[in-house]
């Protein structure tokens with residue numbers, strides 16, 4: 001079996017769900033080896049199938065922006081010649097991926113939603129042009145570097161050997177060009193991260209500026225809250241929660257759009273959700289063209305009822 005390097009995102013020593021999904025995807029194409037930066041190795045890596053764990057434990061990876069991590073991962077790619085490198089499709093993951101692909105003189109595929117082996121080659125699937133086309137692609141030169149979107153698969157617990165190997169990298173001065181001077185933790189909302197959440201409940205202009213029903217319904221489901229651009233431009237919800245072409249791209253198991261008309265730019269950020277539900281008082285709203293389930297009604301009435309119903313079933 002060929003080795004597949006998987007870049008693990010593990011804030012505070014805990015592997016994120018998208019990182020565990022990558023281990024599951026890696027098993028489809030080879031033998032997963034996790035790559036961890038920092039002092040602690042999450043136990044979940046072995047529990048989700050990592051055969052090997054390469055640990056780069058040096059303060060330099062916390063002190064500087066992504067360049068040292070990219071340099072270390074590139075060194076590992078050169079040494080191990082893996083079948084592929086999988087990274088989370090986060091801002092940091094994609095930047096590292098681009099640098100690694102450049103150094104390896106290979107190809108980079110971003111925002112893949114599936115990775116398989118077909119006819120002996122590693123083939124990825126991407127959803128492009130606001131979800132209107134599905135593209136199968138493969139890297140034709142060097143080690144494929146692939147950024148995979150969160151929620152592309154469900155992480156499967158399969159015990160791997162989890163052998164930890166400490167590795168070091170002489171990080172160059174050039175990679176220390178941008179130092180982190182301070183960092184501030186995001187205010188904890190208690191809700192999952194928008195791009196990683198299995199369920200996203202969003203609100204648009206139809207909320208009239210009051211997101212309380214949207215948030216209550218989201219909390220009943222353990223979901224993240226999203227918003228349309230009309231809602232964030234009106235100052236009703238922070239920009240970091242905008243879903244769409246110029247916001248975040250989400251691909252949850254369930255997306256619930258409330259008081260959102262379904263403009264093409266909004267669809268671009270949520271169209272690949274597995275199941276889409278909309279609540280809109282206008283039965284002609286374009287969002288109903290793409291939903292699996294639609295409720296024609298006032299969200300101020302529908303959402304509290306739905307929240308109560310979820311509570312009853314818990």
Ligand code: FAD
Pocket residue numbers: 203204205206207227228229230231242243244245246247248258259260261262263264265266269279280281282285297298299300
């Ligand atoms: P509206 O289009 O005004 O729709 C509101 C909906 O709420 C209506 O369908 C109405 O029937 C319904 N409604 C009203 N009251 C209620 C109620 N009480 N109960 C139930 N339903 C109700 N938009 C994004 O979302 N994300 C982006 O990233 C984005 N990027 C853009 C980039 C560009 C370059 C441009 C030009 C536009 C972009 N937009 C984006 C804006 C986009 O075109 C739409 O204007 C926006 O998505 C509309 O938001 P909305 O659906 O909340 O509002």
